[in-house]
Amino acid sequence: MATAVMTSLDTKSPAASRGMSDIRIRNLFIIPTILFLIVFNIFPLIYSLGYSFTDFRASSHAPANFVGLQNYRALLNDPFIWLNFAITAKYVIVSVTGQVIVGFGTAMLLNRDIPLKGLLTTLLLLPMMLSMAVVGLFWKLLYDPSFGIINYTFGLGSFEWLSNPDMALYAVAITDIWMWSPFVMLLSLAGLSAVPKHLYEAAAIDRAGPFYTFFRITLPLVAPILMIAIIFRTMEAFKTFDLAYILTSQPTTEVISIRLYKMAFQEWQTGRSCALAYIVLIMVLAITNIYVKYLNKVKER
Amino acid sequence: MRKTMTGLLAGVGLMWACGTSALAQELTIFWAEWDPANYLQELVNEYEAQTGVKVTVETTPWADFQTKAFTEFNAKGSAYDMVVGDSQWIGAASEAGHYVDLTDFFNAHKLNEIMAPATVKYYAEYPSNSKKYWSIPAEGDAVGWSYRKDWFEDPKEMEAFKAKYGYDLAPPKTWAEMRDIAEFFHRPGEKRYGIAIYTDNSYDGLVMGVENAIFSYGGELGDYQSYKVDGIINSDKNVKALEMYRELYGFTPPGWAKSFFVENNQAITENLAAMSMNYFAFFPALVNEASNPNAKVTGFFANPAGPNGEQFAALGGQGISVISYSDNQEEAMKFLEWFIKDETQKRWAELGGYTASAKVLESPEFQNATPYNKAFYETMFKVKDFWATPEYAELLIQMNQRIYPFVTAGQGTAKEALNSLAADWKATFDKYGRNK
Numbered sequence: 001m002a003t004a005v006m007t008s009l010d011t012k013s014p015a016a017s018r019g020m021s022d023i024r025i026r027n028l029f030i031i032p033t034i035l036f037l038i039v040f041n042i043f044p045l046i047y048s049l050g051y052s053f054t055d056f057r058a059s060s061h062a063p064a065n066f067v068g069l070q071n072y073r074a075l076l077n078d079p080f081i082w083l084n085f086a087i088t089a090k091y092v093i094v095s096v097t098g099q100v101i102v103g104f105g106t107a108m109l110l111n112r113d114i115p116l117k118g119l120l121t122t123l124l125l126l127p128m129m130l131s132m133a134v135v136g137l138f139w140k141l142l143y144d145p146s147f148g149i150i151n152y153t154f155g156l157g158s159f160e161w162l163s164n165p166d167m168a169l170y171a172v173a174i175t176d177i178w179m180w181s182p183f184v185m186l187l188s189l190a191g192l193s194a195v196p197k198h199l200y201e202a203a204a205i206d207r208a209g210p211f212y213t214f215f216r217i218t219l220p221l222v223a224p225i226l227m228i229a230i231i232f233r234t235m236e237a238f239k240t241f242d243l244a245y246i247l248t249s250q251p252t253t254e255v256i257s258i259r260l261y262k263m264a265f266q267e268w269q270t271g272r273s274c275a276l277a278y279i280v281l282i283m284v285l286a287i288t289n290i291y292v293k294y295l296n297k298v299k300e301r
Numbered sequence: 302m303r304k305t306m307t308g309l310l311a312g313v314g315l316m317w318a319c320g321t322s323a324l325a326q327e328l329t330i331f332w333a334e335w336d337p338a339n340y341l342q343e344l345v346n347e348y349e350a351q352t353g354v355k356v357t358v359e360t361t362p363w364a365d366f367q368t369k370a371f372t373e374f375n376a377k378g379s380a381y382d383m384v385v386g387d388s389q390w391i392g393a394a395s396e397a398g399h400y401v402d403l404t405d406f407f408n409a410h411k412l413n414e415i416m417a418p419a420t421v422k423y424y425a426e427y428p429s430n431s432k433k434y435w436s437i438p439a440e441g442d443a444v445g446w447s448y449r450k451d452w453f454e455d456p457k458e459m460e461a462f463k464a465k466y467g468y469d470l471a472p473p474k475t476w477a478e479m480r481d482i483a484e485f486f487h488r489p490g491e492k493r494y495g496i497a498i499y500t501d502n503s504y505d506g507l508v509m510g511v512e513n514a515i516f517s518y519g520g521e522l523g524d525y526q527s528y529k530v531d532g533i534i535n536s537d538k539n540v541k542a543l544e545m546y547r548e549l550y551g552f553t554p555p556g557w558a559k560s561f562f563v564e565n566n567q568a569i570t571e572n573l574a575a576m577s578m579n580y581f582a583f584f585p586a587l588v589n590e591a592s593n594p595n596a597k598v599t600g601f602f603a604n605p606a607g608p609n610g611e612q613f614a615a616l617g618g619q620g621i622s623v624i625s626y627s628d629n630q631e632e633a634m635k636f637l638e639w640f641i642k643d644e645t646q647k648r649w650a651e652l653g654g655y656t657a658s659a660k661v662l663e664s665p666e667f668q669n670a671t672p673y674n675k676a677f678y679e680t681m682f683k684v685k686d687f688w689a690t691p692e693y694a695e696l697l698i699q700m701n702q703r704i705y706p707f708v709t710a711g712q713g714t715a716k717e718a719l720n721s722l723a724a725d726w727k728a729t730f731d732k733y734g735r736n737k
Contacts, residue, residue: 060397145556163558267694
């Protein structure tokens with residue numbers, strides 16, 4: 001199968017003149033990558049799976065004892081962990097929905113002939129290029145109840161964005177939406193510009209309304225690429241750490257990755273945190289799988 | 302060509318020679334990034350001048366000090382020879398063998414007589430009352446209070462206060478008085494607020510703040526020897542103390558839900574609050590006019606007493622320990638011998654460090670050196686600290702999880718929060734087989 005896909009080596013090429021075969025060149029490229037993957041990804045993955053069944057603590061040199069499923073049992077019975085998951089779910093839903101609405105909306109606005117379109121698109125992409133930590137620190141200043149520009153601009157007085165436990169998660173989500181909507185916009189824009197113009201012309205001839213055109217032509221054709229954007233953003237939002245960690249320390253914004261960090265590097269419960277990481281991994285895999293199934297279905301249409 | 306080659310070789314040779322000789326006489330001390338670390342660097346520069354051994358104080362921000370230090374210990378790294386580690390780490394670091402046992406050194410130099418008793422108990426000894434010592438008290442620290450003298454001494458305010466509360470406006474002697482004063486000065490309309498307290502739940506900020514109330518109310522966190530917590534951490538005294546802390550939170554500036562030492566000093570420099578809780582280590586910045594425009598009108602007082610007259614404060618500060626994986630342990634011990642000398646400790650205090658040496662602390666020279674040294678001296682003889690067991694970080698996070706929602710958002714009651722905390726702590730101690 002693999003050899004069938006491969007094109008054969010040009011007999012006049014320098015590689016061929018040195019007596020290298022196709023297979024040899026393939027191995028030359030692939031083996032280092034595979035080795036790298038095994039050493040830095042697969043091995044730690046399996047190693048940490050082993051740790052997740054022990055009471056190992058990296059902060060002590062005491063040997064790890066096998067405890068079976070104790071870590072998983074304790075984690076899944078911990079109401080605080082469930083709370084962390086609920087917070088993460090809420091955050092993912094709010095943040096990804098916001099990004100899709102804002103990103104897709106902006107893409108629709110940009111998908112027409114307007115002056116300075118290139119420059120405008122580039123400027124809109126800027127937030128995405130900043131470092132998470134920098135964005136977090138700046139938005140912390142913007143949200144400040146005493147001197148923040150957001151309260152000043154909207155006349156909100158001393159509204160507490162980050163210290164109000166009910167508001168803090170939304171404040172983090174708003175920052176995330178600001179930062180990552182351009183990503184959704186970029187992908188949507190690519191999808192939108194690929195929609196054949198003649199479909200719109202045909203729809204116009206049939207006197208289709210704008211809503212009908214949007215839901216029957218634009219959305220179905222952009223859906224696959226939009227789904228890819230959603231998959232990426234969901235995975236990212238699920239493992240959000242930096243923004244939430246920098247902006248606020250409310251228990252209502254303690255997403256699962258923050259809890260995981262605290263467990264692994266403040267409490268040094270290495271074994272248990274490996275177990276938690278596995279639970280998170282399985283969840284992300286499951287969610288991504290559902291999306292990918294759906295994506296394939298959309299593509300078939 | 303030959304000449305250049307010889308020159309080059311000589312140069313390389315010289316560099317190599319200097320490199321190795323410097324390596325043998327270099328020590329690295331790891332600490333958090335704050336003013337005292339700069340003072341320590343100044344102090345150790347004098348050691349270099351005397352002995353030729355170059356000592357470098359390497360720092361990292363407080364937020365990842367613990368993580369970075371323990372990552373290095375866990376890897377048995379020799380990057381640092383000594384660490385000025387937090388008092389809570391001592392259990393974790395000694396049980397895991399990260400710290401060199403300093404008991405012999407301690408006894409040989411009679412350090413438990415030289416250093417203030419509380420600093421020996423909390424910075425150096427582990428387990429509690431075992432007479433085993435793991436570090437040399439280096440930076441004494443505790444929580445104290447700063448206040449706005451100009452607001453307190455304004456005749457109009459004094460008159461209004463007396464009319465409202467029936468006693469004179471002065472730095473509070475009790476937590477009840479402190480509550481009254483905070484309420485009195487809390488005027489959101491004028492953008493002036495009553496009090497600044499610790500609320501940051503990401504490390505030990507909030508817990509230290511609440512401890513100040515608990516200890517002065519006569520409460521304890523638990524029995525540090527038998528690991529008993531039920532009936533101690535959730536005692537009536539502690540419930541009252543936590544309720545008081547929650548009440549004080551009502552008089553803090555807006556958005557005061559993630560504040561620690563930086564914000565609490567800002568409360569004074571930015572004219573936000575009448576009183577502000579902070580570690581003594583951060584007070585030098587408040588008497589410096591370059592960093593505090595209100596330096597001339599900033600006063601200080603020790604943590605007030607509780608309803609039964611008991612008066613304690615939460616301990617900060619650190620001891621200096623030798624790391625087991627260091628290649629320069631002998632050199633490090635020589636440095637410590639220099640560090641504990643009376644002259645060095647005196648010089649340490651002059652530079653701005655908070656010595657733990659009882660003799661220096663008691664000297665009038667020290668007590669009159671700054672407006673807060675006297676309060677510091679008084680406080681250092683009545684301090685208490687958090688658990689120092691290896692699992693202290695879990696205990697800290699559990700305490701944050703239970704009390705933060707109550708203090709900052711009024712969720713549940715103080716009794717409920719502390720009852721749940723007692724159960725959490727008991728489960729943690731059971732997990733590690735402590736209370737057997």
